[in-house]
Amino acid sequence: MALTQLTLQAFLRDTLNLGDDLGSDSTLFSSGALDSVAMLNLIAFIEEASGIQVRPDQVTLENLDSPARILRFAESQAA
Numbered sequence: 001m002a003l004t005q006l007t008l009q010a011f012l013r014d015t016l017n018l019g020d021d022l023g024s025d026s027t028l029f030s031s032g033a034l035d036s037v038a039m040l041n042l043i044a045f046i047e048e049a050s051g052i053q054v055r056p057d058q059v060t061l062e063n064l065d066s067p068a069r070i071l072r073f074a075e076s077q078a079a
Contacts (some may be wrong), residue, residue, distance in 0.1 A: 002049060003046060003049035003050040003070075003071065003074050004071075005024065005067065005071060007049055007076075008049075008067050008070060009022065009067065011042075011045050011049075012028075012042075012067065015041065015045070015078065016038050016041065016042065018022065018033060018034075021050060022067065023067075024025040024067045024068040024071075025066050025067075025068050026065065026066055026067065027065050027066055028042075028064070028065055028067075029061060029064070029065050030061055030065050039059070039064070041069075041078075042072060043059065043064075044058070046070060046074055050074040050077070050078060051078070052074060052078055054077075058073070
């Protein structure tokens with residue numbers, strides 16, 4: 001599995017129960033849509049789907065607060 005916009009959107013919708021209207025710039029944590037338990041599940045998914053390891057110092061709103069930020073972060077780590 002690869003981390004793509006489609007796989008990320010499906011995970012957020014199906015596993016974390018976010019709606020279908022989630023946009024690429026929708027905030028996930030700063031809006032309160034997801035909590036700390038969801039963060040752990042999301043990190044595990046990112047690591048599995050992209051093959052990267054997310055370090056604790058990388059768990060920031062800048063890196064993980066929207067689908068677009070998640071994809072940019074994962075792409076930057078894979079290089």
